Amino acid sequence: MTAIDTRVGGDQRLRTETQAITSPADAGTAARGIRRPPRGPVAPPLMSRWVVNLVLVLFALYTLLPLTWLLIASTKDTPDLFGTPGFSFAEFNLFENLGRVFSFDDGIYARWMLNTLLYAGLGSVASVSVSFLAGYAFDKFDFPGKERWFAFVLVGVLVPAAVTTVPLYLLAANVGLVNTFWGVFLPGIASPFGVYLARVFSASYVPVELVEAARLDGAGEFRTFASIVVPLMKPGIVTLLLMSFSGIWNNFFLPLVMLTDKDLFPVSLGIYTWNGLAIADPEFASLVIVGSLVAMLPVIALFLSLQRYWQAGIGSGALK
Template identity: 60%
Template sequence: MTTHTVTGQPTPRTAGEGSGPKVRTRQPRQRPDRRDRARPSRSWTSKAVVNGLLALFACYTLMPLTWLLVASTKDHGDLVGTGGFTFADFNLFANLGDLFTYGDGIYGRWLLNSILYFGLGCLASTIVSTAVGYAFDKYDFPHKEKLFGLVLLGVLVPSAVLVLPQYLLAGKAGLDNTYWAVLVPLLVNPFGVYLARVFSEGYIPGEVIEAARMDGAGEWRVFRSVGLPMMAPGFVTLFLFTFTSSWNNFVLPLYMLSDDKLYPVTLGLAIWSKSSQQNPEFYMLTIVGALVSVLPLIIAFVCLQRFWRSGLTAGAVK
């Protein structure tokens, strides 16, 4: 028996030390749980189902636009004699020429009217809604929540129900069959006020407003130079909401306008579509005009999509 003398006392070796063979204990192998093996396959299956549904909805959404694009490239004979998604002789530029020259360029005037009504009008509506929503969020005044409740009540009222009273009021004021008959109702947007208050709460901290006031800025200067730039994503999101819903508005111009030179493009295309039953020439004009009328919406979303994405997340994280 060998010993190690460290402090003068023999120290015995512990069991297992020395030059003898070392014995390794074999650990039992753990079998993977059946639930762990099934989890990747279930995850893959769920992703496939979700992606399949998204692809199906995307095809359903893009199918009318695809048909419109294909049909606009045909002449009237190919439109009737070929399938809906089958290309024929390319006549898109000739169809566009017929569209913008028919009736002394009446379609171009309708397009400009729509930009005036639903471009500048929705911009003014967005500014008004943003200012009112900012006031509801940052200021305290008597009966504030009750007044905001009335605004929310206005959201529940369908816009089509208000068209007849608006027409009667416009007639009393002498504004019927004018540009103002369509522009003035667009300025009032209860849903826009609600969204603007949400955006103001999410984007503008109260400390920033107080700091601007302490620096001597007036209330209008605070809103214009501090609040409005900070609400830029929400402002663009609100504008796109208003612009999309107003561009497709048909009932309000139908009641307010009787002069075809004041029509927006939606009302003009509806008149052409109705006339195509007696005159097939209008059928092709309606299809090409509908394709052109979609372009402003596509351009607006492509140019402002980065603000749109950030605006939709306002208030999600605090």
């Protein structure tokens, strides 16, 4: 009786497996005793590896081709610049072009670079200091209306910088800061996004227990911030410093509205004035190209020198 039941059960399992076979290939596989893996969803064609690589290559070309053209064009004199194809080499005149850029108009380009270094260097340091002090306070201190004030800061993140340029000009005009160094420097210190980013880094990197232990040991708030908080938030500080420096270095619209004295121009505004003169005098075209090439070098050097801190900050923020 047991043998009969076993045979009946085996026949039922065989019929079930036979009904599950849907193709001749599946039948041969089942006959050989090979179990096919479950079929997963087929990836759509647009998500294939070749399409992704093609998109990445296009973005790389979009980024690198203008820089390549700038490097090649900066080595040409004015006749070769207009008489040869853009990506073809001609007689090498880079050093002569550099000499013309730095000697034109009694070295006004060097003055523009110095102005930009002051605007971006001092401005980024001041902006990072204010942002991280404010972000640390929003994260670790309790005071009336804290979240409302922080929501007000977030509103500033949503407002484009171009919208605030004219109101800033009117405020500067009322206090006599138009066409001065401070009229461009002071607005660059305020950074709502920097405050938001600083609070995020403070919440992720600085344990509350560590701050409370420092307070119990008798350390003041500024000593705690300088000795404990700043070393812990170094990746975030470097990340915000790079972002702030790059933003102020490339700032154009605010100096355009605020300044009329060319001795106070940043390099971006100075190159813009040369570009306007190049329409009537083609000799300015080479000055614009070589000046643009030189203006990129400090930003590139800063990114390369602080790259390891910047990557660490982005990676740690992604993990946390």
